[in-house]
Amino acid sequence: MVKKLLKHEFMALSRMLVPMYIILLGLSLITRIIVIFENDSVIYNIISISSIIVLCIGLVVGLVYTMVSCIIRFYRNLFSKEGYLTFTLPVSVNAHLGTKLFTASVASIASFAVIFFAFCIATSGELLVEIFKAAGYLLGIAGEVLGANLGLYILEAIILFVVSTCTSILLFYACMCIGQLAKRSRVLLALGVYFGYYYLTEIIVTIGMVMLTVVEDTKFFSDILDWIGLHPTETVHIALIGATVVYAVLGGVYYLIAHTIMKKKLNLE
Numbered sequence: 091m092v093k094k095l096l097k098h099e100f101m102a103l104s105r106m107l108v109p110m111y112i113i114l115l116g117l118s119l120i121t122r123i124i125v126i127f128e129n130d131s132v133i134y135n136i137i138s139i140s141s142i143i144v145l146c147i148g149l150v151v152g153l154v155y156t157m158v159s160c161i162i163r164f165y166r167n168l169f170s171k172e173g174y175l176t177f178t179l180p181v182s183v184n185a186h187l188g189t190k191l192f193t194a195s196v197a198s199i200a201s202f203a204v205i206f207f208a209f210c211i212a213t214s215g216e217l218l219v220e221i222f223k224a225a226g227y228l229l230g231i232a233g234e235v236l237g238a239n240l241g242l243y244i245l246e247a248i249i250l251f252v253v254s255t256c257t258s259i260l261l262f263y264a265c266m267c268i269g270q271l272a273k274r275s276r277v278l279l280a281l282g283v284y285f286g287y288y289y290l291t292e293i294i295v296t297i298g299m300v301m302l303t304v305v306e307d308t309k310f311f312s313d314i315l316d317w318i319g320l321h322p323t324e325t326v327h328i329a330l331i332g333a334t335v336v337y338a339v340l341g342g343v344y345y346l347i348a349h350t351i352m353k354k355k356l357n358l359e
Contacts (some may be wrong), residue, residue, distance in 0.1 A: 091186050098192040099163070107158040107197060111204045114152050117145045118208035125212075145212060149205050156201040160194035161262050165277075168352070169270045183353045187263070187345065194259045195252070239323055246330040253334050257341035261287070264344040267351040 121141045128134070167176055168186065176186070213221065233240050262284070269280025318325045 092181070092189065095179075095181060095185065095189045096193065099167075099189050102163055102167075103159060103197050106163070107156060110152055110155055111201075113260050114148055114208045115211065115337055117141075117148050118211040121212040122214055128358055139357060142212075145208070149208065157259075157262070159220060160190075160197060160259065161266065164190050164194075164263055165266055165270075169266070180201075185347055187348060187352070190263065191259060191345075195256050197284065198255050198259070199252075204239070217319055223314035239327075243326060243330065246327065246334070250330055250334045250337070253337045253341065254283070256338045260341045260348065264347040267348045271351065271355060285329060 124134075124138050124141050128138070166172055166189075227239075265280045265284040265287070268283045269276045269278075272279045
């Protein structure tokens with residue numbers, strides 16, 4: 091049954107995202123074709139700049155649209171009238187949440203891949219070659235300086251990216267679950283919860299920064315800075331792994347909130 095759920099979810103998201111992917115790749119191809127006919131005329135400069143601006147806006151909108159599509163799919167399939175059919179399936183709440191999270195994560199990563207491919211198409215030619223040469227040169231220097239740590243950094247960064255992506259998705263899911271507790275204006279409540287949480291985290295971060303200014307003259311803080319200066323390689327590892335753990339813990343909390351509400355406080359339309 092889980093395989094069928096995954097198949098159904100991928101098909102539903104594909105119907106929403108594939109047209110967007112085609113548009114982005116089409117815009118990148120148009121941008122590349124315009125570059126081929128490069129000249130010094132004013133009209134060409136206007137068309138060229140306009141195509142680049144449209145492409146950049148399209149790439150940003152593509153990322154936002156991907157997340158919005160995943161959220162819409164989550165809400166419609168679980169908390170709208172469709173939810174009556176969804177929750178009659180012999181599938182646990184964990185399976186529903188797991189399939190939604192997995193497909194949304196794959197869709198997000200796929201969107202990043204399409205955007206990178208679109209960038210490659212738009213800059214293909216000498217510019218793309220120079221970009222890859224510069225990236226290879228920088229990686230070569232980093233490899234000489236860092237050695238095996240470079241590979242570990244890349245692996246840790248990839249893991250951090252995947253975990254943070256899943257956590258971001260789970261945050262939206264948790265907010266949607268809280269929002270569906272209301273009898274009216276569920277989407278507005280979900281948005282209110284999300285922005286309220288966002289501002290709360292901003293306040294906590296600000297308080298943390300203020301506290302740092304208070305303790306920066308202490309011996310403990312000075313010892314930490316000295317240790318960082320003597321162990322820069324280990325500091326980067328700790329930062330990447332620590333951030334991954336924080337995101338994983340937050341993701342677990344969001345998952346628990348969504349799971350609890352879906353299991354005990356389900357309120358379908």
